[in-house]
Amino acid sequence: DQQVKQNSPSLSVQEGRISILNCDYTNSMFDYFLWYKKYPAEGPTFLISISSIKDKNEDGRFTVFLNKSAKHLSLHIVPSQPGDSAVYFCAARGNAGNMLTFGGGTRLMVKP
Amino acid sequence: SAVISQKPSRDICQRGTSLTIQCQVDSQVTMMFWYRQQPGQSLTLIATANQGSEATYESGFVIDKFPISRPNLTFSTLTVSNMSPEDSSIYLCSSGTGGAYGYTFGSGTRLTVV
Numbered sequence: 001d002q003q004v005k006q007n008s009p010s011l012s013v014q015e016g017r018i019s020i021l022n023c024d025y026t027n028s029m030f031d032y033f034l035w036y037k038k039y040p041a042e043g044p045t046f047l048i049s050i051s052s053i054k055d056k057n058e059d060g061r062f063t064v065f066l067n068k069s070a071k072h073l074s075l076h077i078v079p080s081q082p083g084d085s086a087v088y089f090c091a092a093r094g095n096a097g098n099m100l101t102f103g104g105g106t107r108l109m110v111k112p
Numbered sequence: 113s114a115v116i117s118q119k120p121s122r123d124i125c126q127r128g129t130s131l132t133i134q135c136q137v138d139s140q141v142t143m144m145f146w147y148r149q150q151p152g153q154s155l156t157l158i159a160t161a162n163q164g165s166e167a168t169y170e171s172g173f174v175i176d177k178f179p180i181s182r183p184n185l186t187f188s189t190l191t192v193s194n195m196s197p198e199d200s201s202i203y204l205c206s207s208g209t210g211g212a213y214g215y216t217f218g219s220g221t222r223l224t225v226v
Contacts, residue, residue: 034214042220043218046213049213089155098160102154102155
């Protein structure tokens with residue numbers, strides 16, 4: 001039972017355009033949602049999070065939107081840069097235990 | 113946020129042997145987590161390690177196969193025991209206290225069992 005899903009395994013965008021990465025979840029008890037970026041041979045790096053009581057959080061080029069009724073969140077990167085090319089993981093924190101449940105990841109390729 | 117040093121970064125091991133992975137955090141943290149990322153897969157939680165208590169294992173993971181130590185608030189080890197090729201994965205440790213600030217990960221250990 002996958003509680004967090006990223007249905008797009010890959011995404012390719014042109015430099016300067018917007019990248020939109022999507023994530024769906026099934027457990028309404030998650031209290032925080034997080035996005036991580038992962039380069040090969042490195043651990044995941046925290047990007048941005050959003051509380052379940054918010055619908056938007058913005059940090060520089062990164063904005064996360066949460067639609068609780070649809071159990072859907074998205075990460076917008078604008079403008080996209082070649083250095084953004086990596087695997088992006090959506091994760092959700094349960095309100096009992098602090099552990100994270102990860103989605104399958106989306107490989108983003110930003111073309112110069 | 114905390115910085116985690118994880119080692120070894122990679123290893124190639126013979127089947128039937130064991131490997132111990134170490135994680136050192138630069139500050140005291142209550143909870144540490146161990147994850148596995150199998151090839152082409154997402155991160156799966158193996159166990160949660162609190163200092164002073166037994167680790168809590170997720171479904172499908174057992175202490176005999178993945179014993180964990182947590183001797184103090186800055187250090188933890190995960191041992192992969194009696195390895196088989198199916199254990200070939202990236203193993204990651206993580207720590208954190210709050211969702212708003214995320215959780216920090218070590219750089220990972222890429223294990224290949226031959």
